Amino acid sequence: MNFQPVERKQFAIAVSPKVFDAVGKRAREQGLSPTAYAKLLFEAGFAARVGQERGLPADDTELDEQVRLVFACAGQGDSKAIARATGVKPALVERILDAWRRGAFSTKEKMR
Template sequence: MSFEAAERKQFGIAVSPKVYDSVAKRAREQGLSPTGLAKLLFEAGFAARIGQERDAPVDDTELDHQVTLVFACAGQGDIKAIAKATGVNMALVERILEAWRRKRPA
C-alpha cells in the first residue's frame, strides 16, 4: 500500500484578539504554533460535527475524549490524560510518545 500526499487547501479566518491570545498562550505551553493548535482544534470540532450529522451525536464527555485523542495522536497532552482517555496503561503511553518523538521528522 502506498500513500500519496493529499492536496491541501487553506482557510483564512479571523478571531478576536482575546481568542487569538488564548490560543497562542495554550499553543506555546504545548510547543505548538497558534496555527498548529487552531488546526488541531478545528479537526476535533469537525469530527464531532460530522458525528452529529451522521446521527451519532456526541455528548460533552465524549467530545472531551475525542479532543484528547486528537491531541494524543499529535503527540501532545498529558500522559495521565491520554491513558485515561484511551484506556492504555500510562507506561505504554509514555513509551509510545517517546517513540513518536524519536521518529518525528526534524
C-alpha cells in the same frame, strides 16, 4: 514501513482579537504555535460535527473526551495523561510515542 507525504490544503480564517489572544495563550502553555493549536481544535470540532451528521451526536462530556483524544494523539500531555484519555496503558503509550519520535527523526533525516 514507508510513509508517503500527504498533500495539505489551507484555510484562512479571521477571529476576534480576544479569541486570537486566548488561542495564543493556550498554545504557548502547550508548547505549540497558535496555528498548530487552532488546527487541533478544528480537527476535534470537525470530528464532532461529522458524528452529528452521522446521527452520532456528542454530548458535552463526549465532546470533551474527543478533544482530549485529538490532543493526546498529537502527543500533547505526558504519557499518563495520554493513557487516561485513550485507555491505553502508560507503558504502551510511551513505546508508541518513542516509535513515532524515531520515525519522525528518521523521516527528517531522509528529507535532508
